[in-house]
Amino acid sequence: MLEKKQLLDFVEKYGDEVMYFALSLVKNRPDAEDACQEMLVQMIRHSENFDGNRDIKNWAFTILYRKCLDQLKKRRRFLNFFERAAEACPARKEDGPENSIQMRLPESVLNRLKPKEKACLLLWAKEGYNTEELAHIVGCAPGTVRVHLFQARKKLKKLMERGNEKKVLVSSG
Incomplete structure (x- = not known):
């Protein structure tokens, strides 16, 4: 079982090393901080399962590594989704930065989904x-x-294709 003092000593002794490791994997401070916090939460939640014969540092870094991978998956999934949307609905030349796909997509496309589909x-x-x-x-x-995910992706695809059709009609006319 992991004692409170052991956890506090670990944070005191290895806190900087833990943050450096997380930063080296996820490459930005907010995600690294999230991964470190999630690691500590998991250590606390599963403190009764900690084998006192095991090295706390190895246990913590195993958890942290997995939490960092989770952060990278979240970021990759988020970026891939919006990159595909940006490719399908490019901003017009006359659009300024405030009208770029990142600003238009949530209003013009995502808001056309039902609340549960969007969520x-x-x-x-x-x-x-x-x-x-x-x-x-x-x-x-x-x-x-x-079903909600399928319907949402289907609607987004249809809306994006419709956007491309309009773009083709405008550029050919």
């Missing part, structure tokens, strides 16, 4: 939640979450 899609794409977690959050069955 499921954003939590899945940005936060990396799986269908079980999403089901708990939005209060429906995992199968229903899969």
Whole structure:
């Protein structure tokens, strides 16, 4: 069992090393801080499972490594989703930065989704939640979450294709 003093000593002794490791993996401070915080929370939650014969540093870095990978997956999923959307709906030349796809997409496309579809899609794409977690959050069955995600992606694809058709009609006319 992990004692409170052991955890405090660990943070005191290895706090900088832990942060450096997280920063080296995720490459930005907010994500590194999130990963470190999630590591500490998991250590506290599972303190009764800690084997006193095991090295606390190895245990912590194993948890931290997994939390950093989770952060990278969340970021990659979020960026991939919006990069695909940006490619499908490029900003017009006359649009300034305030009208770029990053600013237009949430209003013009995402707001056309039903609230549960939008919530499921954003939590899945940005936060990396799986269908079980999403089901708990939005209060429906995992199968229903899969339907919401399918419908949201289908609608987005249709809206983006419609946007490309308009672009082709405008540029050819």
